[in-house]
Amino acid sequence: MTALRINGARLLERHKLMAGFGETGNGGVIRPALSDEETSARLALLNLARERGFACSVDPIGNLFIRRKGADEGRAPLRMGSHLDSQIPGGNFDGVYGVIAGFEVLETLEDHKVASDAPIEVVVWNNEEGARFSPTTMGSAVHAGQLSLDKALGSFDQDGNRLGDELARSLTQLGPLKSIELGSESLAYVEAHIEQGPILEQNEIPIGVVTGIQGIVQFEVRITGEEAHAGTTPRSRRKDAFWAALDLTAQLRSVTADKDDAIRFTVGRLTVLPGSPNTVPAKVAFTIDLRHPDEALLASVHTQIYQAAETLQTPCEISVITTLNSPPVCFAAKVISSIERQAAEVGLDTARIASGATHDAKFMAPLCPTGMIFIPCRDGISHNENEWADPEHMIAGANTLLGVITELTRAKPT
Amino acid sequence: MTALRINGARLLERHKLMAGFGETGNGGVIRPALSDEETSARLALLNLARERGFACSVDPIGNLFIRRKGADEGRAPLRMGSHLDSQIPGGNFDGVYGVIAGFEVLETLEDHKVASDAPIEVVVWNNEEGARFSPTTMGSAVHAGQLSLDKALGSFDQDGNRLGDELARSLTQLGPLKSIELGSESLAYVEAHIEQGPILEQNEIPIGVVTGIQGIVQFEVRITGEEAHAGTTPRSRRKDAFWAALDLTAQLRSVTADKDDAIRFTVGRLTVLPGSPNTVPAKVAFTIDLRHPDEALLASVHTQIYQAAETLQTPCEISVITTLNSPPVCFAAKVISSIERQAAEVGLDTARIASGATHDAKFMAPLCPTGMIFIPCRDGISHNENEWADPEHMIAGANTLLGVITELTRAKPT
Structure with missing residues (x-):
C-alpha cells in the first residue's frame, strides 16, 4: 500500500x-x-x-x-x-x-x-x-x-x-x-x-x-520603603524601594543563570510608586515567572527566591508570595x-x-x-x-x- | 535699645x-x-x-x-x-x-x-x-x-x-x-x-x-527590546528591556555614589511594557533626577550617564534625553x-x-x-x-x- x-x-x-x-x-x-x-x-x-x-x-x-x-x-x-x-x-x-x-x-x-x-x-x-x-x-x-x-x-x-x-x-x-x-x-x-x-x-x-x-511557578514580590524628596534626602537616609528591587532582581537573575539555558526566569510586570520623577519610590511590586521541566530544580530555585528576599541587605521590607505553582x-x-x-x-x-x-x-x-x-x-x-x-x-x-x-x-x- | x-x-x-x-x-x-x-x-x-x-x-x-x-x-x-x-x-x-x-x-x-x-x-x-x-x-x-x-x-x-x-x-x-x-x-x-x-x-x-x-538635571531614558514568550524563549535569545534597565541603573547608581553623600540620584518613575507576567518586557522607560550644588560635577555626571547608556552591553536599544537642565x-x-x-x-x-x-x-x-x-x-x-x-x-x-x-x-x- x-x-x-x-x-x-x-x-x-x-x-x-x-x-x-x-x-x-x-x-x-x-x-x-x-x-x-x-x-x-x-x-x-x-x-x-x-x-x-x-x-x-x-x-x-x-x-x-x-x-x-x-x-x-x-x-x-x-x-x-x-x-x-x-x-x-x-x-x-x-x-x-x-x-x-x-x-x-x-x-x-x-x-x-x-x-x-x-x-x-x-x-x-x-x-x-x-x-x-x-x-x-x-x-x-x-x-x-x-x-x-x-x-x-x-x-x-x-x-x-x-x-x-x-x-x-x-x-x-x-x-x-x-x-x-x-x-x-x-x-x-x-x-x-x-x-x-x-x-x-x-x-x-x-x-x-x-x-x-515544563513546570511553572509564579510569584508576586512587594517591596515597601519610604517616600522622600529626591532633592533633599541623602542616599544614606533613603529607603528606596526601587534600589531594593534592583538588588533583588539582579541577584535572582544571577541565581537562575544556568549553563544549558533551560531555566526561564522573567520579571514581566514591575510597578514603581508613587511614580514621580522627583520622589524617592516607596513601593515596588513585581512578578516573577519561573519555568523548568524538572520539578526538583524548580523547588530549589523556589526556595532560593524566598531566601534571597529574606537575606537581602536593604532598609526596605520585602514580601514574597507564590501565586501559581504548577508542576511539570x-x-x-x-x-x-x-x-x-x-x-x-x-x-x-x-x-x-x-x-x-x-x-x-x-x-x-x-x-x-x-x-x-x-x-x-x-x-x-x-x-x-x-x-x-x-x-x-x-x-x-x-x-x-x-x-x-x-x-x-x-x-x-x- | x-x-x-x-x-x-x-x-x-x-x-x-x-x-x-x-x-x-x-x-x-x-x-x-x-x-x-x-x-x-x-x-x-x-x-x-x-x-x-x-x-x-x-x-x-x-x-x-x-x-x-x-x-x-x-x-x-x-x-x-x-x-x-x-x-x-x-x-x-x-x-x-x-x-x-x-x-x-x-x-x-x-x-x-x-x-x-x-x-x-x-x-x-x-x-x-x-x-x-x-x-x-x-x-x-x-x-x-x-x-x-x-x-x-x-x-x-x-x-x-x-x-x-x-x-x-x-x-x-x-x-x-x-x-x-x-x-x-x-x-x-x-x-x-x-x-x-x-x-x-x-x-x-x-x-x-x-x-x-543645587543644580538639577532630569533625564528620560527609553529602552527598546522585544516581546517574547516567558515560557519558551531562552535567555540567550531574549531582548529583555528590563534587564537592560537593571544593568544601566545599577551602573549609574554606582557612578553617583559619592563619599560625602551629596549627589542626589533618583529613579522615581519606571514603567515596564507590556507589563504581562508571562511576557518578556519589550519596553522600559524611566526618569533620572540628578542634583548637586556644583555645576562642574553635574556636567561630569551628565556626560557619564550618556556614556553608560552608549556603552552598555545589551541587545536592546537605549535612548537618553535631557528633559531639564537647571544650573546651581x-x-x-x-x-x-x-x-x-x-x-x-x-x-x-x-x-x-x-x-x-x-x-x-x-x-x-x-x-x-x-x-x-x-x-x-x-x-x-x-x-x-x-x-x-x-x-x-x-x-x-x-x-x-x-x-x-x-x-x-x-x-x-x-
Missing part, C-alpha cells in the same frame, strides 16, 4: 478560511473565546464536519467534539485538537493549527476510506487563551475535573459578560449538537501546535517531539515514540523538546496517553500578529499527526 | 488661620494654585494687610505684593516671601511659613514703629508647587523674565481650566489691588522656608543658612553673612546648607542679592500631610528674618 498523506492544499485552504474570522488586517486575528468571531469560526468548522457526516457534540463547558466513527464504537475515542480562540490580538497559528491539522486527518482517513478501530475525535477546547475569561486552558481544565464547571461558567469578562451567558448565546448559533459529558474516557490525546519558541527553527528541525510541559507534566512514552517513528516514516527530522508554554494537553496527560507535535514558527514569535509558520511545516506536522493517529488506532484501508 | 523680636503667639495664630484653608482633616491641606481654597487664604492675608494699612498689589501673573512704606519711597523695595499654594495634598509649612514669617516681620516693624529706609514687601508667589498648573515656580519665573507671561497664562489644569481664566476669577474675589509690573526692581530678596530634608534636625541646628540651590544658583554673600550675624544675635546656632529643593528664590537670585533661611522639619518630611515644624523653630526663623530685614534696610525706631 502507498503511504497515506494528508491533502496539503486543503489544509492551507482551511487555514485561510479560519484566518478570516476576526481578521485584523495586520496579519493576525482578534477572536476571543465565545466572541461572535470565534463562534463564526466554530460554525464554519462544524459545517465542514456536517458535510462529511461527522457527528458533532458539545460538553457543558463548551468544548466541541467532531467524531469520525470507529470500527468498534464501544471503544473510547482517540482525540486530537487544540483551540480556535486567540489572544487580543493574536496570530493565525496558535491553536487553530492543531484544530485544522486534526480535522485534515479525519478528512484524509475519510477520503481514503481508512477504518480505525476506535472512533477519532477532533476537540475544539473552549477558552484556552484566557485572554477574555480567566483562567487559561479553561475548557480542558473543566473537562479533566481540575476546575469546577460552576466557577468556569461564572467567570466574567472585562465588560461584565458572564461566560455561562456568552456560551449559551454562542451555542444558539452553532446548529444542532449532541451533548457529551465532562471527563469522558479517551484512548489517547495528541495535539499539534506551533512551538511558540525559536528552538526548532534555529536547529532546522521540522518536527518537535514534545516530552512534556511528562507525556507518554508510547505517544513520544509513535511521533518519532511516524515523522521518520514521512522522512522528517525530529528533536525532543519540552514545551515552554502551557497547553490543553497538560490536563489530558493525567487522563490518557498524551503527546504533542510541535512545528517551527518564525523567530519564535507568538501571541502576536506576526506569528508565522511555513506551509511546508504545517503539512509536515499534519502528516506526522496522521501517522500517529493511524498507528494508535490501527487504522487500515477498508 | 532692646533687641526687636517678633510676636510668636501671633505668628502661630496666623499659621493656624492659614491651615484652615483647604484643610483635609488629616493634618494637611489641599490648596492648589488659584483654587477657591488658595484664593480664600490670599484674601484672608490681604484683609489682615489692609487692616494694618499696607498697600496691596498684584502683577500680571498673579503674584501678590504687600507693602510697608519706607522712609524713602523712591528706593526699590526689599522683598520677602514664598507661596500659599500646596501640593495635592500638601503640608502646612511648605511655602506658607515664608509668607506668614514675612508678614510677621512687617507687623512687628509696624508695632514698634520702626522705620526702614527702603519699602519692605511680602510677596505671595503664584503657583510655586506646579501641582495644578505646570511648570513649578511659575510666578517667580515669569516675574524674572525666565518664562513668558502668555505661556504661563495659557497653562491648563487637568480639568481643562486655563490659568489665565482662573486667575481672573480669583482676582474678582480679592478686593481692590494696585497693579505692579513684572520684573520690578528689588533691593534684596530673603525667603524663609522649612528645610524639606533631614539635615538640620539631625544636627540639632535651628537655622540653616542657605548657600544656594549661589546666594549673595551679603545676605548669607547677614543671616549668620542676625541668628547669632538672637542666640541661635546656624549651619550653611545647600537647598535640595527648588524655590522662588532661585529666580530672584540673578535680579538682586538673595538668600534663604531654613528651619528644621520633622524627619525631613515634606510634600506630605505629615509635614511638621516646631513652633520654637518657626519663631526662631522669623526672628532671624526680622534681624536680616532690619539690617538690610537700616531700619530704626522712629
